[in-house]
Amino acid sequence: MFFFFYLNMSSAYRCPENSHYEFCGSACPLTCMGLGAHLNCTLPCVETCACDPGFVLSGSKCVHSAQCGCSYNGRYVPAGEAFWADDACQRLCRCSTEGGSLECQDGGCGAGQHCQVVNGIRGCYHVSQSTCMALGDPHYYTFDGKYFDFQGNCMYQLVGVCVSDPGLVPFDVLVQNDFRGSRAVTFTKLLEIKVYNISIVIDREYSSQW
Template sequence: MDHGTGCVPPEQCGCTHSGRYHLAGESFWEGENCQRLCRCDGSSHAVQCSRSACAPGEFCGTRQGVYGCHEQTNGVCWASGLAHYTTFDGKRYDSQGTCKYVSHTCNSSLDLSFRVVTANRHFRNPRVSFV
């Protein structure tokens, strides 16, 4: 049988769950807050899920395209030069307007609240701005 990366014996085929294919033995998280940990059973080709949660020191979200529980780390955002912004989640933005940009986060489980404010100004030419 073909499981997407080449032909394998039927007992090595994975599972299709919620429109996605998972390799035999693969584990993955489900639910808005990682409430279920699921695993593709290679012998039955069925997905089995059980209630679960992230461990202390982890958060539920997407990191490098993978949804699930990830280690909490310090975040970094930055603004530089000719209006280049990189957010805490690594997304990059460029803006030539002369606006004020506000980022606000509140995470009640960490009792953390902060606000990041940046502003663009014209740079010698009204069509070019910098942070």
């Protein structure tokens, strides 16, 4: 007696957006960096996720061919990404969000910043740092070491970026206070962090992210 089993290998692959499973796909896929390299590919086919027609590989994502990034000295730069083009952080370049257009301008680090490489990324990093803190019902310690109590019961900005600087990642930390038995005393009911187009909300009952 013989038994035959059929295994759908495509179900084992979870392909990214704008791509599909191929049992015998090209080992030299279309990429933004080398749009014609696949034509001369001599490698055997591989089991892979291939980009859909009209899309090409940009890093680990399949993007529309018109949204490919830029090229700078043989280096591929994804659309929307900015980088320092020199070792002294004097020239900042950015690939347009639509892709294909590289714009550079003279820049430089701001006061209290130093040009250096951190985790493989060259940028302007602050020479010193400070910490702010909120605790209790509620007590605040500011970045410059000041201490005060504040018993307001609305939504307030605890910390955030207040200047437009391409070297800084915009973010906001908001807190909502609520009365604590007495209208003269409040406590922190909710905390919301906004960064990279993500909102993380934490309150006294549950936490969620979307």
